[in-house]
Structure formats: C-alpha cells, structure tokens
Amino acid sequence: MKKITLIDGNSILFRAYYATAYPGAKLMQSSNGTYTNAVFAFVGMFEKMVTSETTDVLVAFDTKEPTKRHIAYEGYKAGRTKMPEELGQQIPLVNQYIDLNGVVAYSKAGYEADDIIGTLAKQASAKGYSVDIYSSDKDLLQLVDEQITVHLLKKGMREVHDFTPEKLIETYELTHNQMIDLKALMGDASDNIPGIPGVGEKTAIKLLKEYETLENILEHQDDIKGKLGERIREHRDSAIMSKELVTIQLDCDIEYDVDSIAKKDIKTEDLIHFYQDLDLHVFVKKMEMPVKQEESKWNHIELKSVSELEDILNQDLSLHFEFSDYNYHKAELWGIGLSNGNNNYVISADVALSSIGFDMYLKDEKYQKYVYDLKAIKVFLLWNKLDIKGVSFDLLLAAYLINSHLGKEEFKRIVSNFYYEDIQYDDNIYGKGSKKALPEKDIYFHHIASKAKAIYALKDELIKNLKDDEQLDLLKNIELPLSEVLAEMEFEGLRVDKEELSKQKEGLNTRINQLEKEIIHLAGREFNVSSPKQLGEILFEDLDLPNGKKTKTGYSTNVDVLNKLQGKHPIIEKILEYRQLSKLYSTYIIGLEQNLFEDDKVHTIYMQALTTTGRLSSLDPNLQNIPIRTEEGRQIRKIFIPKENHLFLGADYSQIELRVLASMANVKKLIEAFNNHEDIHTKTAKEIFHQDEVDSEQRRAAKAVNFGIIYGIGAWSLSEDIHVSPKEAQRFIDDYLNLYPEIKTYMEDIVTYAKENDYVKTIMNRRRYIPELKSSVYTQRSFGERTALNAPIQGSAADILKKAMIDLYRYLKKENKKSKILLQVHDELILDVVQEELEEMKEIVPKMMRKAVSLKVELETSCDVGKTWYDLK
DNA sequence: CTCATCACG
DNA sequence: ACGTACGTGATGAGA
DSSP: EEEEEEEEEHHHHHHHHHTTTTOOOOOOOOOOOOOOHHHEEEEHHHHHSSSSOOOOEEEEESSSSSSSHHHOOOTTTTTTTOOOOOHHHHHHHHHHHHTTTOOEEEOOOOOOHHHHHHHHHHHHHHHOOEEEESSGGGGGGGOOOOEEEEEEEETTTOOEEEEEEHHHHHHHOOHHHHHHHHEEEEEEGGGGGGTTTTTOHHHOOOOOOOOHHHHHHTTGGGGHHHHHHHHHHHHHHHHHHHHHHSSSOSSOSSSOTTSSOOOOOOHHHHHHHHHHHTOOOOHHHHHHHHHHOOSSSSEEEEOOOOHHHHHTTTEEEEEEEEEESSTTTOOOEEEEHOOOOOOOOHHHHHHHTOOHHHHHHOOOSSSSSSSSSSHHHHHHHHHTOOOOOOOEHHHHHHHHHOGGGGGOOOOHHHHHHOOOOOOHHHHHHOSSEEEEOOOHHHHHHHHHHHHHHHHHHHHHHHHHHHTTTTOIIIIIIIIIHHHHHHHHHHOOOOEEEEHHHHHHHHHHHHHHHHHHHHHHHHTTSSSOOOHHHHHHHIIIIIOOOOOOOOBSSOOOHHHHHHHHHHTOHHHHHHHHHHHHHHHHHIIIIIIIHHHHHTTTTTEEEESOOOSSSOOEEEESSOOOOOOOOHHHHHHGGGGEEOOOTEEEEEESSSSSHHHHHHHHTOOOHHHHHHTTTTTHHHHHHHHTTSSSSSHHHHHHHHHHHHHHHHHTTOOHHHHHHHSSSSSHHHHHHHHHHHHHHHHHHHHHHHHHHHHHHSSSOOOTEEEOOOOOGGGGSSHHHHHHHHHHHHHHHHHHHHHHHHHHHHHHHHHHHHTTSSOOEEEEEEEEEEEEEEEEGHHHHHHHHHHHHSSSSSSSSSSOEEEESSSSSSGGG
C-alpha cells in the first residue's frame, strides 16, 4: 500500500524557531550573521519525518495572501503578532533545504497549508493510501480517519502524539468529525475565532457527547437550561461562522495530486554546500560519515625507509606535519605528508627525523616548500634541532589573508571554502575530546597525505587570488617572515622565577582563605563565594541589597554592580578583594604553573591567523593579558625574568591607533598636535572645552572620546563611561567631530566603502569582510558599521608592529646579536638583552619601531629597561 | 558546553 | 521601539 507524508511547513517552522528562541537566548547565527536557529531545528525535525523509507511527500506552506476565511470574517487571525524578522529571513532557506532533499515545498495564494494538506490527504485516503500528517496544530485532527494518522509535535520532536481514530476517542471522547464542532464551540484565541463565549473544552465536549453535532445542539438550543443555554442562543451565528472558519477545505484547486509528489534524489553536493554556507557543520559531518567508507580515487604512498624518502627529495613539495595536539611545543608528530601534485606520500616521524637527507632538504632554499601552518612546523623543528627554509606558501596564512574569518577554522573547512572537498574532518579520523586516538595506520596516513595533496592543489589558485586582491606582498613580506620571528620567540620562551612564583602563591592563598572566612561570616551562612549565582542570592535576597536584575540567568554581580554597592554593606569590599585576588591566583599563578616547561620557562603560542583584524593572540599561557592596571596585579610581572645577567627591554608605541586614524583620515589638527609632541588628550580637552587649561576630569573625558571614536562610539556608552548624561555625551561627540571634521568624513566614507565592497582594508591591504552590514537586523548592521571604522585602524596598527618585528629580527640576525625578541603585546615589544648590547638596543629597538612605516604622522615610542617585567615602567 | 567574570591592548 | 564601543583568553560554576 502506498504511503504518503504531508507536512504542515508553517507550523513545524514556527515550532523549530521558538524551540530555540526563548527570551534572552542569543539566536544561532552563521559566521556572516544569517540567523540559522530555525533552519537548524527544522532540519532535525525534517530528518525524522522524511526518512529513506519515505517515497511520497509534500510540505505545505501558507502564503501572505488573504484566504477566503479572511474575506468571510475580517477579524480572522487579527491581532497575531507579526512574524519576527529573524524567522522571516529563514523561510527561503528552509524552502531551499526542502528542495535540496528532493521534496516538494508547496503553497498557493488563497489557501492555507491546512487546506492543501486536507485536500491531498482525503484524495489519498479515497484511493486507499495510508497518510501521515505532521503538524503541531490541533486543527488538523479533523482530518484523522482510518487511513490518515495525524502526528502532533509537542516539544520539538521529542514528544510526538500519533492520532488515529481510536486515539482520538481515547483522548477527547470524540470522533474526528466532531473535532470541527469542538473548535467551533470553543473558538480559538490565536486565530481570533470567537466560538461561543464561555464555552471551553470541557463544556464543548459535554455538549457534543450529548448532541453529537453543532447543528443538533443548535436545533435543541431551547432544551439547554441556564446560562449555557442563554449563551448558545445568543451566539448561535458566531458558532456557525466559527465552524465555517475552522473547517479545512478538502477541494482545493492545486497543481499537485497524490500521484505527483514522489520524492526525488537528494542533491548531496549542493546540500553540503548549503550546510557549509550556514555553518551547520554537524549536518555536514553526519552526511559524510557514510561517504567516509568510500575511498578516494587515489592511493597514498608510504615511504617506509630513509632511502625511499631521500629518493623523492629532489623537487618542490608540499609538506604537511600532522601533530597529535594543537600545542606543538609538546605534541607528538604523527606523520608527514608530501605531495608533488602527482604522487602523494606519507612518512612516519621516525623515518623522517632520522634522515640526514631530509634535514638537508628542509634547509635547502633551492627547493620551494608549500605548507600549512609554517610556525607550527618551525617550532617543532627547533625543538628537534632542525630547521626549514624556502617556504614560499602557507595555506593557513594565505586563506587567512583572503578572508580573515577563515583563520579560526580547521583544515577541512578552510579548503572546502575554496571548493576542495577531498578531505575528511579530523574528528572523523581521530575522534574528539578524550576519545581522540590514532585509528588504523592506513586510514590516518591517507588523511595526512590528503592534506599535503590539498596544499599542493590549492597553492596556485590561492596565490592568484592574493595577487588579484593585491595581498601577495602581505603574505611574502609580512606574514611568512613573521612566522619565523614568532617561532623563535615561542621557542625561546619566557623565564619564570619559581621562587617568586611560590612566594606569591603562598601570600595570595593565605589572603584568599582569610577573606573567604570573613565573607562567609558577614553573609551569615556557608556559600561558594566564587559562584555568581550563590553570591547574587546572598547579596540581593539574604542581605536585601538594592539590585538590578541583569543577566539572563539571574542577578549580575560584576564589578560595576559591586562598586555601586560599596559602602552599603561591609561584605562588598571583601568580595571585591576576593574576586581580584582569586583572579590573580587561579589565572596567573596556577595557570602559569600549569604551563611551565622543564626549562622553567613558559612557551606561549601566538595565534597568527586567528583575529579578524590582523592582531596576534596568545595562549597557553596568554602573555598578552598579564596584569598591569592595579598595583596588586602588577606584582605578577615580578615572576617573569630575563636570562641570567641579562635585562628586559620594553618598547611601546604611544597612541598608535590614534596616529593611524590621524594619518588615514588626514586629520590636520591631530597631525599637527602629534608632530608637535603635544599631549593629545589634553589638547583635545582644551579644544572641546574652549579653555587654555583643563582639569584631569576634562582630560579624562577627552581621552574617552578619543578612544571611543576608534571603536565607533555611541553617545549612550560614552555617557556610561564618563558618567554624564547621554545628551551631554552626544554634545561631546558632536563637538569632537566639528573639531576634527576629517574624522567625520572618514567615518562616513569608510562605511560607504564597506557597504559597496563588503570589506575594509588596512594600510597593508589586509582585508576584513563585514557581511553584517547587509543584515536587516539593526544591532547586526550597527555592529558592522562600527567594525568598518575600527578594523582598518586596529589592523593597520597591527601591520606596523609586525613590520617592525621583522625589521628588528633581521637586524639582530644579520649583526649576530645575542639580544632576542621575546614578547609582543599589540603595541609593544619586550626583548631579552645582554648587558653589552644594552645601549645599542635602547637606540635601535625604538628606532626600528618608529621607522617601520612612513605615515602622515610621526610614530612615537617609549623605552624602558628592567630586571623583571615588573620593572618596565 | 555555555555563561559570567575579568585580565590585557 | 530597539540596544548600547573594538579585539582577545582563562577560569570556575553549573547545566
């Protein structure tokens, strides 16, 4: 017997949306800002309704056009809240999804989804087919018959109630025909159907059990006593009209019939791209699981001996080093893939590292090498006393320059962005989390070789792409050389004074324990001081302090809130101190200990392809957020020391971002002030306040505006920052932009440019795409506009320091200096300097930084020397 | 695994 | 009426 499936698309879609859109939750989005929560949930539901067994299926949708119900009754569905914009955007995507599955999505003006389903269901039932209807709308229960089952979705797909005629009687004590009359009597608030006021489900069922039909009830209306009888007599017309409205139409004039809705083949490739575009990667993985067994059409060649390896080392190759862990300082090398575009090889770490020929090959600049993540390879080789030269292409860096959002992605996703699909997800090969392990050798060797193959295959295309975008210099002259600089910095590491570390650990530990006792005492009961939830209950319930409920999970207890409560209760200052100290203890003392290597150093990893602006980031440990703003925190810096008898030298740019802005926007007054070495915040304050002398508050306000401008300021946030009314804040901004009119022009121009081109760029042609600018959601679009302002400034500053690092590194190498660059913190460099080079370094380091690029303003640097990091002030 | 919090430029 | 500054990483709590 033929079996057909009919799906109430609208109802399911709403369920899908609201299942994942509860108030306060952030809706799921793709990386470019498209909302995907409804698509995501819809896919999950669809996969359960439409399986490989399904042969005939149609998904019905409503249209925006009025139906005859609207015409018959102008109040029909009146007062419904409009569909949220975030959901509306996803409707075309869901339609596309259904189509890619080979399934008909159908709607027709003048009909509702119910009517289309009803018509097809009854047609099928008459032909003896069996029918499954999926919806979350009870109205459809009137369609149930011996052939037709209605599956009502409750919560998501977790609970489904299957209604057959028997089930209907069991649940409502009514037949399917009576379901119409039930609704006619009850009415339906959500569709604005009146029914008979005062008659709810209970009364309606009672009436129907006695009289069977609405018509019969009305015929016997005079027999019904009391208030109920009165109501029925008074609202009989309303009941009749309601019945018309809730009756599903079974004779729609539609283009499909039950024999023309056969499911077609799934468009697998397109569906994968659909998922990828929306960042719905779980579904991609799911689809590719079975494909995994299907071998690629090429075989990898394992080079089993040193001589087999050395035989191929007479050519340019792509090389891929596969590590067991993202932290390559301590990772194991699982193998190396090599490819020349024709053959794809793989070797074990043992064979590779014991080959002198391989060592020679790596160092030989004559052979070009193409890699993925040069810095990782370089650091690994340094730990193994090896080196690599002649690398002319790095897939990771190239992809990152083409689109900075790609840097965060894994190998598979990067290459599939360039439509290269012959690659598996790492998770599918190795498993993930604690389950990560090596599978059979053939499987993972193939995987490693496939990466080398991909690098070789994509190299020319990506280089051409970079050339077209005028970014090849950025790769060749900045990012690739920088990889080498960073690799040496990471490998060199930062020395830790273990005595100082344990001294501070002890001190903090004692104080934290003491504070904890005092806090518990003041609170009057035991609780976990580190739990914001429990702390909120103590403060705002037990102690009844004035509060603002802020976060979606409960009370906010962050430092702003606590500061406002200062003085209201002695517990507050204790908590503030506890917070500060436990931050220092767990993040900087314990965190540091955990990252300490046997050489008593920490070896951070600079992520070179991660940020969307071009900055670096640092992890394991993060050395770019070591405390400095409070004296307490700053003490942590005493833990970091140079080599024996050496010194630290720190040099930083002063106001590099404002200078970049002044130069890019050609702001005359700013350029003049900078070139006259004036204090820029004081200068700005004087101009805004029209005074020759300004106080520190006024300078602070001017500084806040200067900063705010860089971030794409709003009056509201500025007012919060400098504690004035939003109105006053707006006046500051207006005055500021009048004072520096070029900034205003720049802000307008850059946003226009971004909207036209979809990206903004830095002085070195680093790009950031801003898809949010196209969003119809206000907050998204505003974010895009601020990004358009900020990214070129932050990114250009990053470019400049990168260039300075390369210049300095080359100088140190060429002149055979012992001093070494150790750290980079966005606008500053820290070097380990040997005494005899100190005077020269104090001269050369700031100079190289100042001369890294030539702007319309001079760059200024300051420079300090000290015995610990703390002493650099 | 997500959230709230807080450290940096 | 809306929602409220750019870029990061690490931690403990709690689901």
